[in-house]
Every structure is written in C-alpha cells, then in structure tokens.
Amino acid sequence: AGPANGQSKTIRMPKFSGRVYFSYGQKLVFKLTTGGLVQPAVQNPSDPNANILFNWTEYTLNDAGLWINSTQVDMFSAPYAVGVKRPNGTTIATGHLKPGGYKAFFDSLRSQPGGWGGLIKTRSDGTILRALAPGHGIEAGALPASVMNDYVNRVWSKYSSQTLTVQPFKDQPNTKYFGRVQGNTINFTNSSGAVVTSFQKPDSDSIFGCYKLLDAPNDLVRGPISRTLCAGYNRSTLLSNPNQPDANNANFYKDAVTNHYSAKVHAQMADGKAYGFAFDDVGAHESLVHEGDPQQAYITLDPFN
Structure with a gap:
C-alpha cells in the first residue's frame, strides 16, 4: 500500500532501467507469459486494468547516476512529479502541473475539434x-487515422x-543532412x-509513435534524422522552419x-516540460531530472484538483 494523504513512504530501488507503477483504489494486475511480463495496455479496452486509475514513472539507475522522468508518451492520467536530491542537499523536480491543470487539460482536449476528445476514457461511475x-x-479507433495527413501533404x-x-x-x-522529396520518398x-537514408511518406500513427515509417534505430545517421523529423511533425515546425530541429518552443504546435x-500536456505543466511523445527530448x-550522485529520489503523487 502507498502512503496516506500528506505522508511519504520510502522504497529501496535496485540499479535498473524500468518503471514504477502506482494505482488508486485497487492493485494493478500483472501477469507473466513465456515472453515475459505483461504490462497494462491502456489502448486495450479488455485489459484487466482498463478501469483502474493508474500511472507510472520511468527511471534508470546505474553507476553513472539516476535518470527519472514523468511520462505522457502513452497517456495522460493521475498527476505526479519526480525529483532527485543532490549531494549539496538541493532537490530538482519536474512534472508538476499548474494549479487547476489536471481539469484544464481534459477540458481543453474535449473541446478540441477533429475528434481529439475521443482520447478521453471515463469509468462507468464518471x-x-x-x-x-x-x-x-x-x-x-478513438482518433481518425488521417488526422495528420493534411500537414504531411x-x-x-x-x-x-x-x-x-x-x-x-x-x-x-557541422554534421548536417539535406532532405528533398522525390515522389513518395524523402531522400537525405x-x-x-x-544519399545516407530515405523515408517513405509517413502516416499519422508513424508520426505519433515515432516508429514504423519513422523508425529510429540506435545508430548515428538514420536514428538522429528520424528523431528530428518526428519532433518536427509532432510540433508542426517542419513547414515554418526548413532548418531542424527548431529548439524554440514558442514556435511549437502553431x-x-x-x-x-502533446501541446495541451505541455501547456498545463508548471515548468512547460513533458514527454508528450517519444522524442520530446x-x-x-522533456520532463526528466538527472543526477550523477543521487542521494534520494522522489515520486510525488499530486492532487487532482
């Protein structure tokens, strides 16, 4: 069981890369299969956790230190922040919402034309x-598959x-790559x-997931180009700036x-930082804190209102 309201609980974590899940009201269901751990699939309405209010944070702890982030890559749900205490006693944190930000996010998404309100999932009790x-x-099937087509065109x-x-x-x-479209392909x-790599014209799912037609292997050419393209599509900066990445968040989502x-997630974050999509870094x-010599880490379960 987690801490009571206004209290804390200390848990010792191993050196590892993984997730810390937390839920309200009832425990999450985890099962094992021959392939390993079956984690909750938020997009699956028949998942045993579909009607449980929960969230998770992701972290890596190794000999080089701690990296811990709040993430909205898969969903926006129960509000929380992450932090780490440095050797000098100071704490850095990220992930806190603005006052009223939880409700404001859902209200804004619900009122967004184009089917975006369909992303909101509500339990039978409201x-x-x-x-x-x-x-x-x-x-x-909650958002039209063609939602990004006009921008891509x-x-x-x-x-x-x-x-x-x-x-x-x-x-x-001095490391630059130059892209030109030919038919259904953009060559760099x-x-x-x-020519060092080429991409087919992406669909909306490839853009939002930064995968499939925008696959980003862990190499020094295609992966970095794909990451940049993914960020440019999601933030809609590719048309306004032919030099990517555009690092100025004043130009994002215009x-x-x-x-x-992702735009609405960032808009409700107290520091503007979030993981609204996979390569928001x-x-x-991105909403990430890092310390090479961490003294303590924090996952703060914030108020909903």
Missing part, C-alpha cells in the same frame, strides 16, 4: 481515467522544391551529396494540424 496518447487513440509539397536541413547533434554543428544526403494532445523539452 471518473476520468486517462487520455490516450494519439497513437494509441488511432489503434483503439503540405510538408511533401514544400520539400519537393526546397531543401529541408537537419542538424541532429547540437554539439556537432550528406555534405558530399551521397499549425491547425498538430499533436494537440529533442531540444531538451
């Missing part, structure tokens, strides 16, 4: 359980006659003019066709 991330919403049109420049590493300003060349879910806009 309790709001969560808002699915848009990729899961498409999978569950405009990107394709623009870069058929112009060049999209990607500079994926902030500490390597290096400074020598050699197009009528954008990741409105492009430009360091």
Whole structure:
C-alpha cells in the first residue's frame, strides 16, 4: 500500500532501467507469459486494468547516476512529479502541473475539434481515467487515422522544391543532412551529396509513435534524422522552419494540424516540460531530472484538483 494523504513512504530501488507503477483504489494486475511480463495496455479496452486509475514513472539507475522522468508518451492520467536530491542537499523536480491543470487539460482536449476528445476514457461511475496518447487513440479507433495527413501533404509539397536541413547533434554543428522529396520518398544526403537514408511518406500513427515509417534505430545517421523529423511533425515546425530541429518552443504546435494532445500536456505543466511523445527530448523539452550522485529520489503523487 502507498502512503496516506500528506505522508511519504520510502522504497529501496535496485540499479535498473524500468518503471514504477502506482494505482488508486485497487492493485494493478500483472501477469507473466513465456515472453515475459505483461504490462497494462491502456489502448486495450479488455485489459484487466482498463478501469483502474493508474500511472507510472520511468527511471534508470546505474553507476553513472539516476535518470527519472514523468511520462505522457502513452497517456495522460493521475498527476505526479519526480525529483532527485543532490549531494549539496538541493532537490530538482519536474512534472508538476499548474494549479487547476489536471481539469484544464481534459477540458481543453474535449473541446478540441477533429475528434481529439475521443482520447478521453471515463469509468462507468464518471471518473476520468486517462487520455490516450494519439497513437494509441488511432489503434483503439478513438482518433481518425488521417488526422495528420493534411500537414504531411503540405510538408511533401514544400520539400519537393526546397531543401529541408537537419542538424541532429547540437554539439556537432557541422554534421548536417539535406532532405528533398522525390515522389513518395524523402531522400537525405550528406555534405558530399551521397544519399545516407530515405523515408517513405509517413502516416499519422508513424508520426505519433515515432516508429514504423519513422523508425529510429540506435545508430548515428538514420536514428538522429528520424528523431528530428518526428519532433518536427509532432510540433508542426517542419513547414515554418526548413532548418531542424527548431529548439524554440514558442514556435511549437502553431499549425491547425498538430499533436494537440502533446501541446495541451505541455501547456498545463508548471515548468512547460513533458514527454508528450517519444522524442520530446529533442531540444531538451522533456520532463526528466538527472543526477550523477543521487542521494534520494522522489515520486510525488499530486492532487487532482
């Protein structure tokens, strides 16, 4: 059982990369199969946890320190923040909502035209359980699969006659790749003019999940380019800025066709930081804290109102 209201509980965690789940009202159901642990699938209405109010944080603890984040990559649900105490006694934290931010997020999403309110899942007793991330919403039939098509078509049109420049590493300003659309493909060349990787015209699910047609392998070329493209699509900066990534959050989510879910998550965060999609760390806009010599970590279960 977790701590009572206004109290705390200390749990010792192993050196590991994983998740810490917490739920309200009843325990989560975890099962094992031959492939390993079956984790709650928020997009599956028949999941045994579908009607439980819960959330999770993700962390890595190893010899290099602690990384812990609040995440909305899969859903927006029970509010919480994460923090870490440094050796000098100070604490850094992220993930807190603005006052009234929990209700404001759901109200804003519900009123967003285009079917975005369909992402909200409510229990039979009226309790709001969560808002699915848009990729899961498409999978569950809660959001139109074509929701990003208009933006993608405009990107394709623009870069058929112009060049999209990607500079994926902030500490390597001379590493640049140049994209031009040809038919259903955008080809990226290096400074020598050699094609280094190509992407097919992505669908909405690929954009929201930063996978499939925007796959990002853990390499030094395709993965970094894909991460940059994914951020540009979700934040709708590819049309407004031919030099990516655009690190200025004042330019994010300005197009009528954008990741409105992620935009609304960021809008309600006290520090503006969130993991609204998988590569929200492009430009360091993610809700992550890190300390090389952590003294203690915190998961703070915040008020809903």
